Amino acid sequence: MFALPEMPKTPSQWFSAYASLAGTIMLIRSMADQLIPEQLRSYIYSIFHYLFTPLPSDLTLVIDEQCGDYIYIWESNGWNEPSYYKNPPRVGEPNLKRDQSNSEPLLLDSAAMSKFSLPKIPSTPSEFFSAYASLAGTMMLVRSVIDQFIPHQVRSYIYSYIYSLFQSYFSTPLPSNLTLVIDERCEHTRNQVYDAAQTYLRTKIDPSMDRLRIGKNPQQKNLTLTVEEGQQIVDFFDNIELKWTFVRTQPNKQSSEKRYFDLRFDKKFKDKVLDSYLPYVMARSKEIKEKDEKIVRIYTRDSVYDEGGGGYRGEWSSMKLEHPSTFDTLALDPEMKKMIIDDLDRFVKRKEFYKRVGKAWKRGYLLYGPPGTGKSSLIAAMANYLKFDIFDLELTSLDSNSRLRKLLVSTSNRSILVIEDIDCSGTMKVRKKRYSSTSEFTLSGLLNFIDGLWSSCGDERIIIFTTNHKDRLDPALLRPGRMDVHINMSYCSPHGFKILASNYLDIHGNHPLCGEIEGLIEKTEVTPAEVAEQLMRSDDPDIALGGLVTFLKGKRSKDEEASRIELEEATKEDSSKGAGGGGEPTSVAINS
Numbered sequence: 001m002f003a004l005p006e007m008p009k010t011p012s013q014w015f016s017a018y019a020s021l022a023g024t025i026m027l028i029r030s031m032a033d034q035l036i037p038e039q040l041r042s043y044i045y046s047i048f049h050y051l052f053t054p055l056p057s058d059l060t061l062v063i064d065e066q067c068g069d070y071i072y073i074w075e076s077n078g079w080n081e082p083s084y085y086k087n088p089p090r091v092g093e094p095n096l097k098r099d100q101s102n103s104e105p106l107l108l109d110s111a112a113m114s115k116f117s118l119p120k121i122p123s124t125p126s127e128f129f130s131a132y133a134s135l136a137g138t139m140m141l142v143r144s145v146i147d148q149f150i151p152h153q154v155r156s157y158i159y160s161y162i163y164s165l166f167q168s169y170f171s172t173p174l175p176s177n178l179t180l181v182i183d184e185r186c187e188h189t190r191n192q193v194y195d196a197a198q199t200y201l202r203t204k205i206d207p208s209m210d211r212l213r214i215g216k217n218p219q220q221k222n223l224t225l226t227v228e229e230g231q232q233i234v235d236f237f238d239n240i241e242l243k244w245t246f247v248r249t250q251p252n253k254q255s256s257e258k259r260y261f262d263l264r265f266d267k268k269f270k271d272k273v274l275d276s277y278l279p280y281v282m283a284r285s286k287e288i289k290e291k292d293e294k295i296v297r298i299y300t301r302d303s304v305y306d307e308g309g310g311g312y313r314g315e316w317s318s319m320k321l322e323h324p325s326t327f328d329t330l331a332l333d334p335e336m337k338k339m340i341i342d343d344l345d346r347f348v349k350r351k352e353f354y355k356r357v358g359k360a361w362k363r364g365y366l367l368y369g370p371p372g373t374g375k376s377s378l379i380a381a382m383a384n385y386l387k388f389d390i391f392d393l394e395l396t397s398l399d400s401n402s403r404l405r406k407l408l409v410s411t412s413n414r415s416i417l418v419i420e421d422i423d424c425s426g427t428m429k430v431r432k433k434r435y436s437s438t439s440e441f442t443l444s445g446l447l448n449f450i451d452g453l454w455s456s457c458g459d460e461r462i463i464i465f466t467t468n469h470k471d472r473l474d475p476a477l478l479r480p481g482r483m484d485v486h487i488n489m490s491y492c493s494p495h496g497f498k499i500l501a502s503n504y505l506d507i508h509g510n511h512p513l514c515g516e517i518e519g520l521i522e523k524t525e526v527t528p529a530e531v532a533e534q535l536m537r538s539d540d541p542d543i544a545l546g547g548l549v550t551f552l553k554g555k556r557s558k559d560e561e562a563s564r565i566e567l568e569e570a571t572k573e574d575s576s577k578g579a580g581g582g583g584e585p586t587s588v589a590i591n592s
């Protein structure tokens with residue numbers, strides 16, 4: 001009695017149903033326009049608009065219980081057992097919903113296919129004519145509806161768009177594609193191309209994707225995003241469009257799951273993809289992995305002495321850099337910290353820029369400031385941040401420019417060359433000259449070599465000079481273009497103290513002594529190393545901070561005493577000069 005009208009089966013039934021629906025809508029619309037006041041009408045239309053506006057496109061992150069294994073997945077509605085865990089869909093299958101009464105998912109078979117089959121194609125001439133007639137009638141109806149309801153300008157815009165769409169679709173020949181299948185395993189071992197693609201594609205994830213897999217194992221520092229099954233990533237290489245799809249299949253319940261990537265592109269670029277693109281993907285993934293998981297090493301010269309007269313042979317020998325310093329633990333002003341991090345980020349991203357302007361891809365930093373202000377800690381933080389190895393070159397152990405060159409050319413790319421206490425090189429030069437004029441090492445030899453051959457035979461090099469006395473440096477070192485960034489590592493600031501207190505005692509400005517300490521630090525020249533030493537004396541914040549207050553007060557009275565004596569001596573000197581009748585009356589002593 002209340003049965004729904006029967007579904008149209010043949011194309012002609014479909015078209016006539018469609019035509020009567022369109023006619024009804026037109027009728028309702030014209031009645032609504034006549035009978036309903038305009039305000040109410042626009043209100044009703046806005047409700048329709050709300051109902052039919054597509055929902056915002058969501059992104060689903062899949063967070064597995066185990067990395068690389070699939071038990072349950074977290075989706076916005078809670079933990080779900082992924083359908084492929086028990087009954088993996090086959091490639092190309094639509095994601096069928098489970099039948100409520102039966103927990104087994106529907107599998108696509110011929111019986112199911114018949115349920116969703118398209119309307120029957122007309123087979124007799126009379127069926128063809130009636131289908132054609134109703135199609136033509138519908139077209140006319142649609143056309144007259146459009147002509148009546150859509151303004152002329154909009155209409156002509158729609159027609160020209162449809163025309164251009166048709167034209168471009170039919171005039172562009174379809175590319176004949178080639179698909180490379182990159183299996184996870186290759187003759188019982190892991191396929192390196194698969195692993196490389198997996199790493200590489202992480203960097204190609206774009207906002208159009210709506211489902212990603214996310215994970216992190218204890219060895220990894222950062223969360224890793226990977227491509228989820230069925231998602232396509234489009235990459236471009238030398239104007240070639242490459243489409244990557246991640247596929248997962250399980251031919252039957254007994255066999256294990258098979259994972260692979262499909263890489264699809266125009267067949268005519270086969271050689272280029274094999275010879276250039278895939279090697280590029282492998283190289284990029286290596287770089288990414290090195291940065292992700294790389295152990296940072298510090299290289300120093302070993303001190304093997306050549307009894308045969310060759311002096312110190314000193315090749316580089318390395319060990320793991322255990323320095324825990326990071327930008328988070330460094331007591332530096334936040335703006336300076338940000339400036340350094342931004343500068344490093346920009347440097348590593350600018351390969352193309354350096355190539356374009358014809359400059360070697362290197363960056364020079366000069367760190368200067370009193371001992372204990374964190375120059376070495378900053379170098380370690382930079383190395384840990386970039387995952388660059390450190391080559392620590394002690395100038396005093398060098399005896400000739402030729403040895404220096406040998407050492408420099410054996411440093412690797414993506415590394416930091418550190419030359420500490422550069423102001424001491426002058427002394428060393430004199431000492432070496434005394435022994436032999438032929439085995440001379442000079443600062444200008446070092447600088448020339450760094451600017452010239454060394455920097456052009458490697459990539460992504462950072463060079464850091466440190467000094468406690470910037471004023472004593474050879475002007476050649478400060479020449480513009482030599483050191484790109486000069487960083488003044490100064491005494492501890494109240495902000496620096498807060499970072500140290502949080503690192504060492506886990507207090508965050510909430511101790512009663514903090515205010516007094518910050519006031520004292522502002523007026524005292526105390527290095528972060530001195531503050532750190534006081535904070536390490538006890539795990540009890542009351543004792544450690546109490547000790548720091550005493551230390552700061554003592555240091556402050558010593559400083560005052562020293563400047564009082566200095567002032568007195570300067571005044572004495574002035575008055576003796578004045579007594580002799582010579583010299584200028586001056587206030588310089590006060591300034592000193």
Ligand SMILES: Nc1ncnc2c1ncn2[C@@H]1O[C@H](COP(=O)(O)OP(=O)(O)OP(=O)(O)O)[C@@H](O)[C@H]1O
Nearest residue numbers: 329330331370371372373374375376377528529532
């Ligand atoms: N800015 C800082 N932030 C955090 N800790 C610091 C800082 N400065 C110094 N320290 C602490 O003091 C110790 C010594 O500092 P560091 O060796 O980095 O100073 P430096 O300026 O390189 O000294 P030098 O000129 O004598 O080599 C570090 O191990 C660290 O614990």
